[in-house]
Amino acid sequence: MIRVLIVDDEELVRAGLRLILQSSDDILVVAEATDGGGAIAAVRRHRPDVILMDVRMPGCDGMTAAEQIRDIDRTAKIIMLTTFDLDEYVHRALRAGAVGFLLKDIRPRDLISAVSTVASGSAILAPTVTKRLISTFTERDGNAMKAARAQLSILTDREIDVVDAVARGLSNAEIGRDLAISEGTVKAHISRSLAKLGLSNRVQIAILAYEARREQS
Template identity: 65%
Template structure:
């Protein structure tokens, strides 16, 4: 069973998420929280594998809670819940180490699939949503772009090809087909790229590419 904590200030939203996710049969909602303070406490007490958390809540908001949760030992996979008008906050959450985000009107099947994806160790990088919104809210000031390019300069040419394809939302299999590499080779390249750049996941790598204006 995948252990999930749901964090939202609206009881109706929490109930809806619980009903959808528990219907899958292999996801257990181990707790609910109404704000960031309750979420921080619940993570330490319940040790969920995945946390679904709203960005904007009264009291301790989602970003503040994300920073605390993700800086702790063995943090859970964190998915932010958002609406389009809050995407700039989600971008910051991704920088903190969140593995992705869901819109609150995500269809039930996609919601369940997203939880399975992050629980399996993969970041959520949807070409149709995540990539576009990350790009939209990356403030490409010259100093940030130059810093990102300098950081990326340590990569080999092939590693650069891989990270640019990754930033477009391609899976390992899709990158392999495009670059004519085996999926295992792509996986090795991705692991090496993340280690070289000191990044936690594929989403952070994609943000770095966007910051460098290389996407």
């Protein structure tokens, strides 16, 4: 059973999300919160597997909460709920350890699938909306590009190949087929790259790759 915490300051949004998620036999909504402060308290009390959290809320917002939740429980998977006009906020949230983000007009079945995906240890990193948004707000800072390239220089050539594939939104199985290596080897490369780079998840790897201008069209 996947334990979910819903965080949004709008009651109707929370009710809609809860109704959708609880239609799945594999998902249990264990708590709700109206702001980041409430989310932090709920994480301490309920230890949810997945947190669906709005980016912009009064008081303690989603980004601040994500940064603090990461220190409280690194196993919790945070998915930010956002709209296209919040790119900069999403960037900060992803850096804080969120595993991805969803637009609020997501279809019910896709929401359920997304929660299941992140609960299993993967990230919400489709090579469509997510790639476009990350690419947009990481191409503005030349200093960030230089720093990212320096950070990635500690990886081996094969690890760089895997990082590039992750940034393109490929699954482990797809990366294995592209690089002619086993899925287990892909996982090992990703784990070693995360450890070397001091990162928490695949989304952060993808951001770093985009900042280094390593993305592929």
